[in-house]
Amino acid sequence: DGGITQSPKYLFRKEGQNVTLSCEQNLNHDAMYWYRQDPGQGLRLIYYSQIVNDFQKGDIAEGYSVSREKKESFPLTVTSAQKNPTAFYLCASSDRVGNQPQHFGDGTRLSIL
Amino acid sequence: AQTVTQSQPEMSVQEAETVTLSCTYDTSESDYYLFWYKQPPSRQMILVIRQEAYKQQNATENRFSVNFQKAAKSFSLKISDSQLGDAAMYFCAYRSGNAGNMLTFGGGTRLMVKP
Numbered sequence: 403d404g405g406i407t408q409s410p411k412y413l414f415r416k417e418g419q420n421v422t423l424s425c426e427q428n429l430n431h432d433a434m435y436w437y438r439q440d441p442g443q444g445l446r447l448i449y450y451s452q453i454v455n456d457f458q459k460g461d462i463a464e465g466y467s468v469s470r471e472k473k474e475s476f477p478l479t480v481t482s483a484q485k486n487p488t489a490f491y492l493c494a495s496s497d498r499v500g501n502q503p504q505h506f507g508d509g510t511r512l513s514i515l
Numbered sequence: 516a517q518t519v520t521q522s523q524p525e526m527s528v529q530e531a532e533t534v535t536l537s538c539t540y541d542t543s544e545s546d547y548y549l550f551w552y553k554q555p556p557s558r559q560m561i562l563v564i565r566q567e568a569y570k571q572q573n574a575t576e577n578r579f580s581v582n583f584q585k586a587a588k589s590f591s592l593k594i595s596d597s598q599l600g601d602a603a604m605y606f607c608a609y610r611s612g613n614a615g616n617m618l619t620f621g622g623g624t625r626l627m628v629k630p
Contacts, residue, residue, distance in 0.1 A: 442524070442622065442623070443622050443623070444519070444521075444606050444608075444620030444621050444622050444623050445560075445606070445618075445620045446620070447617055447618065450617065460617065490558065492558075492560060494560070502548065502550060502562075502565070502608075502610050502618055503560075503618065504562065506559055506560035506561075507559075508557065508558060508559055509558045509559075
């Protein structure tokens with residue numbers, strides 16, 4: 403079955419450390435997204451990518467970085483510059499530019515040690 | 516910038532009854548799309564229903580329907596014959612017709628279904 407795989411499910415970060423969250427899709431979707439979800443809040447867009455080797459900042463990109471070297475992969479790095487990284491992170495995809503996110507991964511919960 | 520507001524942090528409904536979740540939004544655009552997403556405890560996001568702003572007819576998907584009031588900028592979700600599996604967080608979302616595929620989400624409403 404096609405879908406989005408996020409790993410790991412739980413991740414812990416030490417102070418001053420960069421961590422990378424994985425997102426892989428086998429849906430052949432062009433567009434991929436990263437969202438952050440905080441308790442009691444909706445999803446906020448961090449970054450999105452519409453094609454390989456191209457990505458755009460969302461509403462809260464500061465302290466995060468992404469890459470899109472392959473169509474099926476869109477990893478998110480939470481850098482040490484992100485001072486409040488504790489949150490739930492969701493990756494999503496859509497089949498083409500202009501469509502809303504149609505598939506979501508199961509998410510990664512990031513916590514600070 | 517667009518904003519989406521869900522004024523009900525929590526709602527509860529008796530099984531088999533009907534419940535309505537509220538959503539209002541603020542935009543100066545005429546071309547846009549509205550969505551309701553469901554997030555069960557598994558945290559997976561599931562698209563429930565979609566409404567195009569240019570369509571006057573309210574969208575319906577089985578037990579789920581919307582009341583889209585464009586002039587009032589209101590987009591409520593009605594769940595009929597509520598089932599235990601409907602218990603989840605529900606998010607209203609907005610997407611501009613001109614801005615690619617960026618969604619703006621509301622803060623969510625937690626729906627509890629009582630047996």
